[in-house]
Amino acid sequence: MSGATLPGTIHGVGLGPGDPDLMSVRADRLLRGASHVAYFRKAGRRGRARSSVEGMLRADAVEIAMEYPVTTEIPLHDPAYAACLSAFYTDVASRLRALAQNGTDVVVLCEGDPFFYGSFMHLYTRLRDDVPVKVVPAITGMSAAWTATGLPVTWGDDVLTVLMGTLPEADLTRRMADADAIVVMKIGRLLPKVRAALAAAGRLEAAWLVECASMAEEKVIPLAEAGDRTVPYFSIVIVHGQGRRP
Template sequence: MMAKGRLYGLGVGPGDPELMTIKALRLLQQAPVVAYLAAKGKKGNALTIVETFLKPEQQTMALIYPVTTEKLPAHLSYETLVSDFYDQSAEQVAAHLDAGRDVAVICEGDPFFYGSFMYIHDRLATRYETEVVPGVCSVLAAASVLGAPLVYRNQNLGILSGVLPEEELKRRLSDLEAAAIMKLGTNFEKVRKVVMDLGLGDRALYVERATMGNQKIVPLAEVDPKSAPYFSIVLVPGKKWQS
């Protein structure tokens, strides 16, 4: 009986290819099949990060999202579309694994930190031998390029989604000593208003596409809400502690 392939979830870091781990690079280059997720008409950030490391004999497999951030007609359900997409993507990956081919699914940042791979992992990890390699996540990349220590001593840190309703975001942020607010894009104006309303504007920092070639650091007050990309972060570092 043919041995099944092994599934790898590889965190390839936030954008700078040099931030990929040695282990992720080794497993990436050993995999006969490299799967990546991307929006329609794009190759995706994960593939952009690793493409110079791929070998000609490796097969790449695109898993194309049916929808990303666009507004859907009322009769369509985002949750259903995306769930069906991950079901189908998992079976595409499984076909290679059943044929005895290892598959490396690459994921920007870390696979288990808002990473798309986690949904494939949920569907396949009980059926196939699986290994997950962590990667540098966007929150840590943002702190690094902003030169902003996140938390001192016993401070707490919260990771918040900008998609949250305004009052819920305000409630959660007010309970934290330090925070990273992700998933901005069209939510940016709401997020900035909450930060300012809580009196955190003097500590809050903003960066777009941290460590990528098109990285951009802008004072929070000067960001054009219409231009803020999904891959941007607002950091509210903990208050400095004098040692």
């Protein structure tokens, strides 16, 4: 139709593990040229994604803060948790869809990689059939974590198993016992459970705790020495594989 407005594009831009130097050239270019920038954050907080791009955005960029309605207030397995977040993602997606349908490009900041346990995935599935959506991949937090240990994570035929600390302890133990190399994410207040599972699987002494990989506050310690404290959200447990080598 003559004079019709071409739709804008929603860009899910992976920022990497937290160090701006580890962003891709494409991510940097999109960020610096963006007229509209959206990012997730906890209510009352600035958000790690927004903080990591400080000084990179245009002075006139329109910022769209997408504030989670819940984080830890409702247990993950409570149906109310999924219902609340589903409504939130649907509402946010409708706002971004309206912008794109009016011809506006929007860059959505994504911690880590957008397609690896990221919130952007929930927007992607709601938007991809209606407006153009492009994704910029990124270095994951786990690759920054095993790099911080100074040791290769896989050798030869090692199989890497990625686990969530939110899994039941029995499931964690079973999968850890069967794994070569292990990454455990989403730890936070669940560190005692993760450590207990590793101990039951006979892998505790080989495990490392990496807090805030690639960031200024990075810390790397043997998990057996970490105690029962609550660790930062950006914490990952690594168990290195010991597979075939020439």
